[in-house]
Amino acid sequence: MNTHKKQGFWHRFFFSLDHKDIGFQYMLTIFVMVAIGGFFAYVFRMHLAFPDMKVPLFGLVTNKDYNMLITNHGLIMMMWLALGMLLAVAGNFLIPIMIGTDDMAFPKLNKISYWFFLISVILMIASFFMPKGGLGGGWTLYPPLSTGDFGYNTPYKGFADRFFTANTFVLLAIVFEFTSLLMGGINFFVTTLNKRAKGMSLFKMPVVVWMINIASVLFMFSVGPLVAGTFMLLLDINVGTGFYDAYRGGDPLLWEHLFWFFGHPEVYVILLPPLGILAEIISNNSRKPLFGYKFIIKMTLLAGILSMMVWAHHQFVAGINPKAATVFSILTIIISLPFAGIILAYIATLWYGKIRFTLPMKWALGAITLFTLLGGFTGLHLGASVFDIYAHDTSFVVAHFHYTLFPTVIFGTYAAMYFWFNKFTGRHLNKTLGNIHFWLTFIFFNGFAFPLFLLGLAGQHRRIADYRQFEFLMQDPLPLYRHIATISAVILILTQFIFIFNFFWSLKKGKRVESNNPWDSNTLEWQTSSPPPHGNFETYPVVHHGPYEYNMPGKDKDFTPQNEA
Amino acid sequence: MNTTVSKKITWRDIPQARLAVWTLIAGEFAIFGGLIVMYILNRIKYESWGEMAQHTNVIAGTVNTFVLLTSSYFVVKAHEAAVYRNKAKIKMWIWLTILCALIFLGIKTYEYSHEIMHGFTLPGKHLLAEGKNVDTMYWGFYYTMTGLHGLHVVAGALALFFVMRGVTKTGENYHRIEAAGLYWHMVDIIWIFLFPLIYLIH
Amino acid sequence: MSSHKPHGLEHEIWVPADPDYHGHANYLKVYIALLVFFALTVFASFIGNPMIVFIIVFSISIIKGSMVLLYFMHLKWEPKLIWILLGLALMTLTFLIVGLYPDVVPVTRYLVPKP
Numbered sequence: 001m002n003t004h005k006k007q008g009f010w011h012r013f014f015f016s017l018d019h020k021d022i023g024f025q026y027m028l029t030i031f032v033m034v035a036i037g038g039f040f041a042y043v044f045r046m047h048l049a050f051p052d053m054k055v056p057l058f059g060l061v062t063n064k065d066y067n068m069l070i071t072n073h074g075l076i077m078m079m080w081l082a083l084g085m086l087l088a089v090a091g092n093f094l095i096p097i098m099i100g101t102d103d104m105a106f107p108k109l110n111k112i113s114y115w116f117f118l119i120s121v122i123l124m125i126a127s128f129f130m131p132k133g134g135l136g137g138g139w140t141l142y143p144p145l146s147t148g149d150f151g152y153n154t155p156y157k158g159f160a161d162r163f164f165t166a167n168t169f170v171l172l173a174i175v176f177e178f179t180s181l182l183m184g185g186i187n188f189f190v191t192t193l194n195k196r197a198k199g200m201s202l203f204k205m206p207v208v209v210w211m212i213n214i215a216s217v218l219f220m221f222s223v224g225p226l227v228a229g230t231f232m233l234l235l236d237i238n239v240g241t242g243f244y245d246a247y248r249g250g251d252p253l254l255w256e257h258l259f260w261f262f263g264h265p266e267v268y269v270i271l272l273p274p275l276g277i278l279a280e281i282i283s284n285n286s287r288k289p290l291f292g293y294k295f296i297i298k299m300t301l302l303a304g305i306l307s308m309m310v311w312a313h314h315q316f317v318a319g320i321n322p323k324a325a326t327v328f329s330i331l332t333i334i335i336s337l338p339f340a341g342i343i344l345a346y347i348a349t350l351w352y353g354k355i356r357f358t359l360p361m362k363w364a365l366g367a368i369t370l371f372t373l374l375g376g377f378t379g380l381h382l383g384a385s386v387f388d389i390y391a392h393d394t395s396f397v398v399a400h401f402h403y404t405l406f407p408t409v410i411f412g413t414y415a416a417m418y419f420w421f422n423k424f425t426g427r428h429l430n431k432t433l434g435n436i437h438f439w440l441t442f443i444f445f446n447g448f449a450f451p452l453f454l455l456g457l458a459g460q461h462r463r464i465a466d467y468r469q470f471e472f473l474m475q476d477p478l479p480l481y482r483h484i485a486t487i488s489a490v491i492l493i494l495t496q497f498i499f500i501f502n503f504f505w506s507l508k509k510g511k512r513v514e515s516n517n518p519w520d521s522n523t524l525e526w527q528t529s530s531p532p533p534h535g536n537f538e539t540y541p542v543v544h545h546g547p548y549e550y551n552m553p554g555k556d557k558d559f560t561p562q563n564e565a
Numbered sequence: 566m567n568t569t570v571s572k573k574i575t576w577r578d579i580p581q582a583r584l585a586v587w588t589l590i591a592g593e594f595a596i597f598g599g600l601i602v603m604y605i606l607n608r609i610k611y612e613s614w615g616e617m618a619q620h621t622n623v624i625a626g627t628v629n630t631f632v633l634l635t636s637s638y639f640v641v642k643a644h645e646a647a648v649y650r651n652k653a654k655i656k657m658w659i660w661l662t663i664l665c666a667l668i669f670l671g672i673k674t675y676e677y678s679h680e681i682m683h684g685f686t687l688p689g690k691h692l693l694a695e696g697k698n699v700d701t702m703y704w705g706f707y708y709t710m711t712g713l714h715g716l717h718v719v720a721g722a723l724a725l726f727f728v729m730r731g732v733t734k735t736g737e738n739y740h741r742i743e744a745a746g747l748y749w750h751m752v753d754i755i756w757i758f759l760f761p762l763i764y765l766i767h
Numbered sequence: 768m769s770s771h772k773p774h775g776l777e778h779e780i781w782v783p784a785d786p787d788y789h790g791h792a793n794y795l796k797v798y799i800a801l802l803v804f805f806a807l808t809v810f811a812s813f814i815g816n817p818m819i820v821f822i823i824v825f826s827i828s829i830i831k832g833s834m835v836l837l838y839f840m841h842l843k844w845e846p847k848l849i850w851i852l853l854g855l856a857l858m859t860l861t862f863l864i865v866g867l868y869p870d871v872v873p874v875t876r877y878l879v880p881k882p
Contacts, residue, residue: 105581186588193848194581217852220588221859224595225602232709240688241705242698249611249699251874254603257867308862321869579846587845591852598860606864606871615817627809634805638798641839645794750840754832761824765812 017107018534020424022114023092029121030084031500036125037076038493040069049479049486051466066465067136072128074139075170079177080121082409083266086273087181087219088117090416091188091212093424097525098206100197100543100563102535105190109183116180120173127169135166138463140259143244143252146171147237162238171234178223178230185216197524197563199543203294204562206523206547208276210297215272218304222265229258256315264311268303270405274412275300275342278364281415282346283548284521285361286353287558290548292345299345303338310335316385317392325385332383336376343372354551354558358519359434363415366442367407375404378453393463396456402449414441414499421503422518426530427510433502440495447488451481520559523547527561582744590751593717597755600713604706604762615767617703620685625676626764629669630756636665637753640725640746647742652733655742659729662749666722673715680704710759714752721749792838804831 013025039057046053047061054060061069092110096103104110128134137145146167162168192213196205232243233255242248244255283290290296312320312328346368355361378400381387391397414437422428456462460473467473467482517526522545528537541563549560608614643658684691687708689701728745732738804827811823837843842850 106585182592186585186592189588190581190585193584194579217855220592221595221855224592224597224856224859225599225863227596228600228603228709228713231713232705235687235705235709241709242701243705247698248693249607249702251871253870253874254867257870258599261863261866305858308859309866312866321874324866324869579848584848587849587852591856594853594856595859598856599863602860602864602867603871606867610872612817623812630805631802634798634801637801637835637839638794641794645791747840750835754835757831757835758828761808761812761828765808765824766817766821767812 015111017103017111019092019096019104019107019110020532022110023089024424025114026084026088026092026117029118030081030089033076033080033084033121033124037073037081038496040073040076042490042493044069044073045486045489047465048467049482051468061465063465064133064136067138068128068134070463071135071137071139075135076124077405078139078266079174080124082270082405083177083181083219084117085413086270086409087188087212087215088113088184090208090273090277091184091216093420094525095188095191095209095212096195097528097532097536098209098523099192099195099200100524100537100541101191101195102537102540104187105195106187110187113180113183113187116176116183120176120180123169123173123176127166127173130164130166130169132165135170137167140263141170141233141255142259143233143236143255146233147244159238165237167237168234171230171237175227175230175234178227181216182220182223185220188216189213197541197543200562203297204543204546206276207279207290207293207296208273211272211276211279211300214300214304215269218265218272218307219269222262222269222308226258226262229255253315253318253320256318257312260311260314261308263314265304265307267404268307271339271408272300272304274367274408274415277412277416277419278346278367279349280521280523281360281364281419282349282368283550284519285356285358285364286350287356287550288349288353289546289550290345291348291351293546293548296342296345299338299341303335303342306331306335306338310383313383313385313388316388329383329385333380336380336383339376343368343376358418359429359431359438360415360419362435362438363411363418366438367411367415370403370407370411370445374450374453375400375407379404391456393461394456395452395460395462398462399449399452399456402452406445406449410441410445414438417499417503419519420525421506422513423525423530423532425507425510426513427506428513428518429506429510430502433498437495437498437502440498441492444488444492444495448485448492451485455481455485517561520557522549522559522562524562527563580740582740583747586744586747590747593751593755597710597713597758600706600710601758601762604710607702607706608762608766611699611703613697613700614703617685617700618764618767620680620683621707621764622676622679623764625672626760629672630760632665632669632672633753633756636662636669637750639665640749643729644743644746647732647739650739652736655729656733659725659742662725663722666718669718670715673711677708707763710763714755714759717752717755721745721752724748791841792843794839797834797838801831801834804834 012021013028016022016025043055043058043061044066046055047066052060092104135141135146137147192205192209232241235241236243236245243250244252246252279290279296310328310332312324313332316325316328378396382391382397382400418429418434455478458473458478460467460478464470513530516528516530519526524541524543525532527541542565543562544565545560545562547562551558552560639658639662643655643662646654646658685704685707687705689704692698692701692704724745728741732742808824808827808831811827812820814820814823836853842853
């Protein structure tokens with residue numbers, strides 16, 4: 001069935017219906033967004049450590065610039081990198097091929113979702129160039145900050161005056177992105193349920209397919225109220241309604257509730273796909289069956305439901321009902337249990353395994369270590385309202401969410417890249433560069449994020465552009481910590497160029513794969529040629545085994561491909 | 566009810582178009598449900614909204630509800646015709662449904678224009694001038710909910726039109742009539758909830 | 768796209784086994800019942816107390832909505848999966864209304880306008 005023809009650029013990157021091509025389109029688009037988000041991070045980190053310095057490539061950072069940079073860094077990284085990379089890219093690349101089918105259930109819908117994603121990216125980038133500058137209201141878009149210069153009750157000078165602002169464009173971009181991911185999610189869900197290969201029962205699917213699907217469904221339900229809320233905010237800005245205007249009986253807190261009703265499940269939407277990726281890599285590289293497959297799935301479902309009941313822990317200092325705060329505290333602490341269970345299952349998989357320290361395994365172990373030890377545990381502290389009220393809006397929170405998101409999103413993505421790159425391109429990523437990339441990233445990520453814990457406990461507020469006005473924040477050793485954090489962050493960003501170079505160099509000149517299954521893996525994507533042709537399989541596989549049957553007794557090799565009779 | 570069940574359906578048998586539309590419907594319920602939840606809570610909070618509700622055109626709303634309920638019946642008849650592969654009947658029922666959609670949109674336009682003429686606009690300057698700050702939000706919700714619903718009516722009618730054209734031209738993909746019909750029923754269900762909440766509680 | 772149709776994926780394109788695949792209700796009866804409930808809703812709105820009206824009207828809406836769901840949309844004959852999906856949507860909204868209530872209804876944040 002190898003009818004694969006050489007395609008032109010436009011055909012491959014704009015009109016292709018193949019799920020792998022669409023995944024690649026998403027990935028390249030997201031690389032652009034990450035470059036912008038990373039650049040913003042570099043500029044404001046430099047400004048925080050060395051105020052008054054003209055930041056190379058940017059110039060002097062004014063307070064307005066600082067607000068704009070930090071807002072857009074957060075928005076881009078959360079909405080476009082994390083959601084895009086882990087739902088759209090991972091789902092597109094992995095789901096059809098792992099369940100042993102030729103393509104998505106609705107290839108055209110898949111293409112349309114990518115176009116919506118592209119529109120959202122264009123709108124987002126356009127928002128930086130609006131007459132009044134980029135949005136500076138914080139990535140959570142709380143009104144009245146996000147209504148920008150207009151506030152409420154500013155005189156109405158015509159529609160264009162309000163429409164061509166960063167606020168409108170960012171909100172429209174978010175609406176388009178949500179639409180794109182909703183369509184993508186429906187596609188994943190239907191594909192998984194209806195198009196699995198013969199013999200692939202639900203509990204013979206790889207964990208990552210489960211995780212992406214649970215994440216898609218969770219996203220779909222949690223985002224609903226926020227979509228409505230975003231329309232309301234758009235009307236507030238452009239037409240002059242008062243949904244979030246206290247003067248008209250509206251309530252800014254309502255937006256915070258809607259935002260975090262989506263925002264908290266979003267954390268799990270982001271977390272689940274990397275957990276699935278880690279499950280694949282850890283089981284494969286420990287040469288052992290995954291410990292507690294069904295247990296992991298059940299814990300994930302439980303966590304998904306619980307995650308919809310904990311959102312208000314982001315608002316403990318926003319003036320919510322204190323009795324509700326107690327309930328949300330308790331629920332937040334309960335939700336750590338299913339994740340503790342999942343992580344324990346991963347650690348139990350490592351136990352007595354024949355561990356191969358391959359590159360993806362290093363990323364996976366790094367992700368688990370950092371996420372559990374520093375991200376997860378500080379999350380427990382912040383979940384309790386008594387501590388949160390002290391630490392909220394300090395750098396402690398910044399450190400906490402970088403320790404939860406960076407290991408999962410970035411480490412998880414890199415683990416997946418180093419694991420599956422050779423499958424989808426037919427070439428290996430360079431190992432030496434990969435090792436350098438891993439160790440530098442690991443060290444300098446810690447160097448960047450750990451000092452923020454100490455700074456936060458010392459009382460450094462996180463939304464301040466210039467700390468020199470606070471004497472207690474300028475005492476030793478706090479400026480030193482800030483310098484360490486900034487220099488590490490800059491090196492961390494520079495390190496990523498190693499990967500970018502490695503990625504594009506290996507795409508053209510990397511070492512060709514010597515077999516279709518270099519990792520001796522069981523799952524179906526390794527049983528077809530590398531790179532897989534359009535339609536993925538020569539003859540469609542029939543599944544006889546579970547995805548994690550490594551080192552089964554009575555076999556001459558230590559793995560059992562799922563389609564082996 | 567007169568029911569006949571020929572075969573028990575398991576989830577593996579559910580065709581992918583129908584499954585996708587059901588998933589979409591569940592997602593849409595979350596969107597409109599969110600709006601309705603916010604509206605109900607604010608409605609309980611502000612008693613003066615009852616007075617505002619009296620300014621809506623209840624007769625127009627009632628007629629509209631009747632029109633949508635009827636269109637729902639037409640769509641289900643179109644689905645029945647699709648099961649028996651009857652192109653002429655599919656055409657008839659779907660055109661009737663689209664007619665209903667147009668009537669609905671026409672009445673809605675009439676209502677909007679009257680309300681705007683009486684000063685009940687989205688920014689609500691008249692109400693603000695009278696010191697009825699809180700009541701501007703009632704009209705905010707009114708226009709947001711009915712407007713968003715109106716967009717879904719347009720989308721549903723377009724979907725029905727294109728699906729009908731495709732099916733009657735090619736004589737294939739009869740199951741698409743049901744998928745588009747499901748979406749249309751969802752539009753109807755949302756209106757079933759919006760109508761009493763907006764118009765009837767004074 | 769390849770024109771190749773794999774074995775084992777025949778269910779990809781669905782053709783009903785027989786015209787009566789779903790099983791269905793008598794649509795006309797459902798429609799008439801819907802109209803009756805609709806008339807009840809309109810009559811109920813003439814009761815004075817808004818809270819009572821709200822409860823009656825909203826319960827009738829739920830009945831009407833579920834009738835459309837069950838019989839017109841054939842939910843009654845759909846597999847459990849669809850019920851679960853709709854149930855999750857309902858669950859989401861329950862969480863939302865419970866979580867929002869203490870911060871919306873008893874709290875007054877707006878400035879009382881001067882008459």
